[in-house]
Amino acid sequence: MRGPLRAQLIEHRFVEFVPEQLEPNTLYISMHYATVVHSCLCGCGQRVITPLTPTDWHLAYDGETVSLSRSVGNWSFPCRSHYWIEHSRVHWAGAWSKDKIHANRAVDLELKRRFYEDGSRKPVLDESDAQGFHRPDETAAGWRRRLRLWLSRR
Numbered sequence: 001m002r003g004p005l006r007a008q009l010i011e012h013r014f015v016e017f018v019p020e021q022l023e024p025n026t027l028y029i030s031m032h033y034a035t036v037v038h039s040c041l042c043g044c045g046q047r048v049i050t051p052l053t054p055t056d057w058h059l060a061y062d063g064e065t066v067s068l069s070r071s072v073g074n075w076s077f078p079c080r081s082h083y084w085i086e087h088s089r090v091h092w093a094g095a096w097s098k099d100k101i102h103a104n105r106a107v108d109l110e111l112k113r114r115f116y117e118d119g120s121r122k123p124v125l126d127e128s129d130a131q132g133f134h135r136p137d138e139t140a141a142g143w144r145r146r147l148r149l150w151l152s153r154r
């Protein structure tokens, strides 16, 4: 993993389909699928998928740089890297404890429940929710499906 003081710039490409081979330090942004995909910025090569939804990641594009809000925590990868992207610059964050990851998952599920079940469609995010966790192997659709399963079990 690269050091936290190293300035690391990333590129972005607006694409319809994400290629099989991902260039390092590049965000592939599919508006059509509302998804951003990149190769883990630590360099380990794992494919990181961040769905854009009101309760997942948010993308900002100012015409030159991109920002992805809520951090990317690759807890399920061996590297366990954790970073966020602001104005195409990578900021490294510390690894989280298991407890913190689990607590954050619970908060996230509750937010999704409020958003999709109550119909208020208000992504009630505050400061403590903003540092997100990460589900690298799921699309937004897969996540919603799992959320529905989770809700139907209650």
Ligand SMILES: [Zn+2]
Pocket: 040, 041, 042, 043, 044, 045, 046, 074, 077, 079, 080, 081
């Ligand atoms: Zn990595």
